[in-house]
Amino acid sequence: MIIKKFQAETEKEAILMAKEELGKDAIVTNIKTIKPKGIYKFFRPSKVEITAAVDDTVNYEEDSLLSSFQKLINENQSNKQTETRKERVIEKQIDKDENLFVDVKSTYSSEIEKRLDSLQNLIEKQIKPTQENATLSIEEDKSNENEYIKLIYKQMLINEVDEKYANQIINEIEATLQKGASVDTVLTSIYQKIVLKLGQPETIELGEKKTKFVFFIGPTGVGKTTTIAKIASGFKMNKNTKMALVTSDTYRIAAVEQLRIYANILGVPLKVIYSADEMSQTKEEFEDYDIVLIDTAGRSHKNSEQKDDLEALLGTVDDSMKEIYLVLSATTKYKDLVRITETYSTIANYRIIFTKLDETICMGNILNVKMMTGSPLSYVAWGQNVPNDIGRLDAQFVAKKLLGGSD
Template structure:
């Protein structure tokens, strides 16, 4: 199977271009307008991007190689995901460093790009407000300069602490974790210490707290199969996420992948996964019992990955939770397994805690956050990492398969949480 993208002034023009190269048997998978960037985009005509797939029996070697384009930012794609030239894209989920995150060893201020300037402007603005407040309440001036421990902290650092607190709270980082970060800034503060030193310290601490992302581990030929099991509540996008990852593994990495679902409650979800399996030309099974799961393990013993979709359920549904646990334990007895708890970034923090705690009773898991494009406050990603201790594997930022998914990048999300541009 070949999956490519073509750009034209109209859908017809892009489709015709695809037919010229791939033939008349192409299948149009997605159509969307490309976002126009920059000042001169006002004078540019709208362009349409068409994603097509080709199922062919004859060999058709792919001669073009993927090359990172640091300047292009297609709509719906995470700019950290590797891309190709604008006329052709293969589904890739590997992360490439963005232009604003540079190699290790460089100064922290460079890694944060223009974030320092942004904070500096806000600090100066806040300092003006502080001067007005002090004029009205001169007796409070003395206490504002000292930390709870009595050590001197510069006005600049105090303004930074105030700004840091407000920025993280606005991004819905839990106040407990915000106070931990501001307390650490106070501990390292010294008279005359510039705020950018405190900023660098906070940035580094948050990145370290996130830790290294842990996506699906590569598997060598003959070492499989490994079960990749996806758990989580209803409506968070588990099925679409599985399709995106299956596309990466089977099309890009050329691995043998099988799709399995134990979600017999939602026919639409099973049919959706069946459709993706058909497009990707990989096997698909619906499982109704533990014995059938054992048979799947036997039938696909020569495969690399068996990707398992589970039924979404309320964290209070103990019966369904018990059924899912039985399937997972069966697979664990037969092969290596990795579990992924899929959560929506738009879910309330209190509900996320209940969901995560409920699944923690079943298995150890890694985190996948979906719908990142549907919220401006991404603090829950940090909150859940801190609450569960589970590594974040992927984020998704749209419905397009296979494009809208990326390996989690801690530096990028921390910059966003601190008020920088993502």
């Protein structure tokens, strides 16, 4: 894992520097403003410092060579073209990271060390230097380092991270740590590794010209209908998007009526369908809309016939026009989540939404499912308030919780 800091006049410039040096897979893990000290604060503007990280599996050398080659090409073009291209790259990256529901900048503004103070203090209290007035030998340093890792590993298990994935993270970190690493180094390295494993959340993006059909799938009782209402409200209130709602959940009259109430409040059409054929007709009916959110019936992962019906429904829309979100509850047992995700394994390219975060104190399942499926994480939801109780997954927040950090 490679971790570097970059300073620039603006946040956009700092992100561009990180992407150019570390490659497109670099993830921004911390942003802070650096103000000049002393008398210089009256004459010099503040700077922005970002911390960016990239996993060891990323071909860092190749990205650097490509970046250098790109610079040589840029030098042969006019300054105006170069500046225009850079602005577009910056805008594309920043727009991709925009949060429809929460302020990302405020989420990522705190220092890593500050956010993990509670766990670091716990470790430092439990591990005492064996020689208070002497320099530790390499063997003693290594012993302390192992104790740090054991405590952090235990903390991950307490927060219900599966042993397999906890061991994987620890093994990857141990392979890169220098001898005698401090508790701060060990903790920060594991924290950064978890953030990288969780990845960047992928949320709904509107098509430039085509209608976007968004399907919400998942087992019963996870809160799909409420989640759709929250997302629909966000698009309607914040972007005044031309949208429609569709439900195939005709097994539960209450679910249809609940969505109908939200549709009336938002002033958007609602279509109730009973088969894949009706979905094909509905697609033509809403072809001039920006986005269509589709609620599906909560299927049992044990019922193969219901799964076939769902796949037929999803097959009515071309891949280029649809997005699929698997809605899961953070309170579901991990063994059940394994079976659920296996049921939906034949459905490619789905993203994951976790609901009911307010009903659990352990977030290990978020990391477990991400590492098990490899599917991108997306939104997280908590509570019943529409449209407030939803947001993009915050990888830093989840990593902090898994390591025992407080809110």
